[in-house]
Amino acid sequence: MNAVMLTSYPRTLTVVAVLLTLLMLAYGGAMDAVYPSLLGVFEWLETTWFGVIGKTWGAAFAFVEAVHLLGLALLGGCVLAGDGRLLGVVLTDVPVQTVVERTHRIFVFGLSICIATGIFMACGVATKIYYLPVYWFKMLALSAGMLFHFQIRRPLLGHDIQNLNPVVVKMVAVASMLVWFMVAATGRWIGFSG
Amino acid sequence: MNELIYNLAVWLDDTEWSRMLHESYYMYNWVESTHVLTLMVSLGMLFLIDLRMLGLALPDVPASRIAERLNVPMLIGFAVMFITGILLFYAVPVRTSQSLWFRIKMVLLVACAVNAFLFHKRMNESVVTWDIEPRAPSRIRLGAMLSLTFWSIVVVCGRFIAYDWFDCDTSPNTLIDIVSGCVDGQTRF
Numbered sequence: 001m002n003a004v005m006l007t008s009y010p011r012t013l014t015v016v017a018v019l020l021t022l023l024m025l026a027y028g029g030a031m032d033a034v035y036p037s038l039l040g041v042f043e044w045l046e047t048t049w050f051g052v053i054g055k056t057w058g059a060a061f062a063f064v065e066a067v068h069l070l071g072l073a074l075l076g077g078c079v080l081a082g083d084g085r086l087l088g089v090v091l092t093d094v095p096v097q098t099v100v101e102r103t104h105r106i107f108v109f110g111l112s113i114c115i116a117t118g119i120f121m122a123c124g125v126a127t128k129i130y131y132l133p134v135y136w137f138k139m140l141a142l143s144a145g146m147l148f149h150f151q152i153r154r155p156l157l158g159h160d161i162q163n164l165n166p167v168v169v170k171m172v173a174v175a176s177m178l179v180w181f182m183v184a185a186t187g188r189w190i191g192f193s194g
Numbered sequence: 195m196n197e198l199i200y201n202l203a204v205w206l207d208d209t210e211w212s213r214m215l216h217e218s219y220y221m222y223n224w225v226e227s228t229h230v231l232t233l234m235v236s237l238g239m240l241f242l243i244d245l246r247m248l249g250l251a252l253p254d255v256p257a258s259r260i261a262e263r264l265n266v267p268m269l270i271g272f273a274v275m276f277i278t279g280i281l282l283f284y285a286v287p288v289r290t291s292q293s294l295w296f297r298i299k300m301v302l303l304v305a306c307a308v309n310a311f312l313f314h315k316r317m318n319e320s321v322v323t324w325d326i327e328p329r330a331p332s333r334i335r336l337g338a339m340l341s342l343t344f345w346s347i348v349v350v351c352g353r354f355i356a357y358d359w360f361d362c363d364t365s366p367n368t369l370i371d372i373v374s375g376c377v378d379g380q381t382r383f
Contacts, residue, residue, distance in 0.1 A: 066353040077238020102252040188227045
């Protein structure tokens with residue numbers, strides 16, 4: 001049974017191992033050793049062009065925040081449409097493969113907008129977010145979301161959906177929605193912290 | 195008119211629930227977070243519909259099917275945003291009603307509603323002739339472009355409300371004061 005699992009889901013198991021390693025690094029004491037040395041990186045980020053613009057020109061920072069939200073809307077729409085279809089809630093008369101495949105490119109576009117604007121915003125408030133636990137939660141959630149999407153969800157749904165266990169497909173959809181909701185919610189909470 | 199709005203806002207501000215909502219750290223943040231995160235449902239669905247009309251999303255799925263099937267979650271999202279938006283206004287009524295960005299946002303929301311009405315009307319009239327085309331006719335595409343533009347500016351204005359650049363007590367510019375509806379001798383902010 002264990003051997004079958006290992007050969008059937010190597011990619012999934014690798015991702016789980018990576019995430020567990022990240023969690024152990026974050027909460028198992030290793031992060032405490034690395035954390036002080038990261039302060040220099042965050043201080044440097046504030047001296048970059050992005051950091052200087054973000055700190056001194058409030059309107060630019062606010063505008064980029066709004067673009068970040070637009071990227072999030074695009075990303076969220078694709079996640080909800082794709083995962084909603086996997087759950088049989090929306091677009092039920094459109095083939096699953098079509099919805100999942102066609103929304104993927106827009107998802108990547110939305111994610112790229114979020115990451116680009118997120119880097120800009122992080123540079124502007126780097127020494128503030130460095131001390132915020134919720135920022136590190138968000139980075140963990142984002143890593144989990146990206147690993148899950150590109151290493152588990154997409155390869156899995158690349159197979160013929162009819163041959164997949166419906167329970168697994170629904171679990172993937174629920175997990176996908178939860179992880180991206182977590183990314184968005186922790187991101188929002190950064191604004192309320194500090 | 196501005197004095198009427200100001201007096202109404204002061205009256206709202208005096209109600210106990212407004213004060214409680216404003217002063218409750220968690221409740222206010224929960225309402226604001228819900229308002230922002232529901233963007234993923236409302237605007238997420240709307241963007242997919244608009245992008246379909248422009249031929250940039252799901253081009254091989256009939257346009258009417260995308261519009262009809264995503265309409266329900268989109269409207270649920272907008273309903274939640276509407277309720278949480280009213281609550282956010284209710285929590286800080288005086289400052290919000292005199293915010294330049296809030297006023298632009300309200301005008302744009304009306305423009306969005308009119309555009310959505312015209313968009314659906316035009317689409318329902320002609321969709322049978324182009325439903326399976328990857329791109330909608332130019333009139334429909336114009337409506338989709340306007341929708342994307344208006345809603346993007348709505349989000350920008352919504353984000354800008356949090357900043358105090360043009361608040362009545364900080365802005366020395368008379369024109370901005372007039373547009374923002376600042377009232378002479380106002381005591382509440």
